[in-house]
Amino acid sequence: MRTLGIFAALLLACISISGQALERWHELILDETTPEQAIAIYGGPRIYRDSSLHVYDIQPLLSTETAKRNFETGEWENAKGHKSIMLTFSSDDKLRMIFATPDNEGTKTLENLCGGNWKPAGQDLVKDFRAEMSSNPQTVPTVPITKKWYQIYAMTPRTFCVADILNEIPNSVLPIMPIYPGRVGIVTMVSRAVESKAKPKTTPKKVPKKR
16 A cells, blocks of 8 residues: 555656646746746846736737736846747746747757647637637647748646747648647747636627617
8 A cells, every 4th residue: 555655646746747847948937937046047137127018919818917017027148048038027026928039949849848739820819729718629720831930829727838930841731740840939938827817808799670
């Protein structure tokens, strides 16, 4: 019985570690890393300022509090394999957003990031994420990639993830997910701790007038 207890403890530890890895970008962990830890990793930032948390393509998914200036953002250049990296912390000194421009990272680096459940984005990332959050998420079909850059997205219980991919082989067909053609241009990871809990407004259906 003791052996089973030890095995169960090890299994739970492995699950905990793998769960952390889903919200990790290299040494950074969303909702855990502090500004002091980021400085210990990358050195002093080029810029450190008060800011709002603005994520242009998924802003409607975030709470109204994110529009207020209750965050702090640090920016680094040429930091440990990044052309640039921008980190945003909430007032309790927890990392809430990672906006990274890695230096020549292939898309294979995304394989285990954000659960590895990457999908090609449509025309509206907000709709993509909301469909993913619905009780009956729809399967996104595999489509040809015909642009010089495109977006893929993934979601975990704790994180919204978006990757901008620089496509080196335009017109190629997407292979088996989650490996996509091209290399990572930008990775954006946003903590769902700042997600809006308000339900999106639905447009009322127009009822035809009786004649």
